[in-house]
Amino acid sequence: MITACQELGLAFVLAHGETADCMMAATYRQVTGTSGVAVVTRGPGFASASNSLAEGTLDSFPLPHLLISDVVGADSTDRVAHQRLDQVSGGNAR
Numbered sequence: 001m002i003t004a005c006q007e008l009g010l011a012f013v014l015a016h017g018e019t020a021d022c023m024m025a026a027t028y029r030q031v032t033g034t035s036g037v038a039v040v041t042r043g044p045g046f047a048s049a050s051n052s053l054a055e056g057t058l059d060s061f062p063l064p065h066l067l068i069s070d071v072v073g074a075d076s077t078d079r080v081a082h083q084r085l086d087q088v089s090g091g092n093a094r
Contacts, residue, residue: 001039018045022052026063035065042070 005012015021018040029036040049046069056063 018048019052022049022056022063022067025065026052026056026061029063029065030061037066037068039068045069 002012013024015024018038021040022038025036025038027036028034038049040046049067049069053063053067055061
C-alpha cells in the first residue's frame with residue numbers, strides 16, 4: 001500500500017496507533033481542505049479507530065473523509081478469532 005501511494009504521488013504518513021491515525025487524517029482535512037484518509041487494521045485496530053471517530057463527533061471536529069479497514073474472511077474465522085469484530089452491522093451481530 002505504501003508503494004502504491006508513492007507511485008500515485010500520495011503522501012503516506014505512518015502513525016503509531018489507530019486513534020492517532022484518524023486524528024491526523026481529520027486534522028489534515030481541516031488544515032488543507034482536502035480529503036483525509038485513515039487506514040487501520042481489522043478488529044482491534046478498527047475498534048481503536050472508533051475512539052477517535054466518536055471523539056470527533058462529540059467535539060464537532062471534522063472526521064476523516066474515508067476510513068479503510070479489512071475484515072476477517074468467512075474462510076478464516078476459525079484461525080483468526082482474536083481479530084474478529086463485526087464492523088459492518090455496527091455491533092448488531094447475531
